[in-house]
Amino acid sequence: MHQRSGANVRPSELVIIVHGGAGDWPSKLHKQGLSGVGIAADRGFRILSKGGSAVDAVEAAIVVMEDNPVFNAGRGSTLNLVGEIETDAAIMDGKTLKGGGVALLRDIRNPIKAARIVMDKTDHVLIAGEAARKLALANGLAKS
Incomplete structure (x- = not known):
């Protein structure tokens, strides 16, 4: 035990x-x-x-x-300094030590799914802002 x-x-x-x-x-x-x-x-x-x-x-x-x-x-999510929602999320696989994250993501319902896409489908560890949003939408994620 x-x-x-x-x-x-x-x-x-x-x-x-x-x-x-x-x-x-x-x-x-x-x-x-x-x-x-x-x-x-x-x-x-x-x-x-x-x-x-x-x-x-x-x-x-x-x-x-x-x-x-x-x-x-x-x-x-807590609003940013200008009163908008920007989300961050990260995920990591302990077996492979691969990780993925998104930052400053707007208008995507589940940021964790976007982080998973970064981990599974790109060579990056972190993608932020509009690039993260475009990646999420290109992979069929729902808008918030």
Whole structure:
């Protein structure tokens, strides 16, 4: 058994941990936030339990959070200094050490999917701004 953060986990057990953010939430959003984290974890866990990859599970969990306006991700992102939503996302495959990210992305519903495209379909690690938006749209991602 391995012990981390007080939890005992057998090496063969599937585990996914979802973190909903480090900031303070208004008390009226606590229930929604906890529910959202649970839904995200369940989505990722289902992929793992069916033999899916950790990267697929993480991406799916983050999509749930990006689609939930309670979280500072995707739809719920904090506005920039001029009052617009610009999103960033990154993903990495621990087996291959490949990674991909997007920054300053506008008008794309799920930035994590764009980051995955950068990782899987380009030789880049990070693409930003309009170039990231064009790549996302060229690969069929939905606008926000």
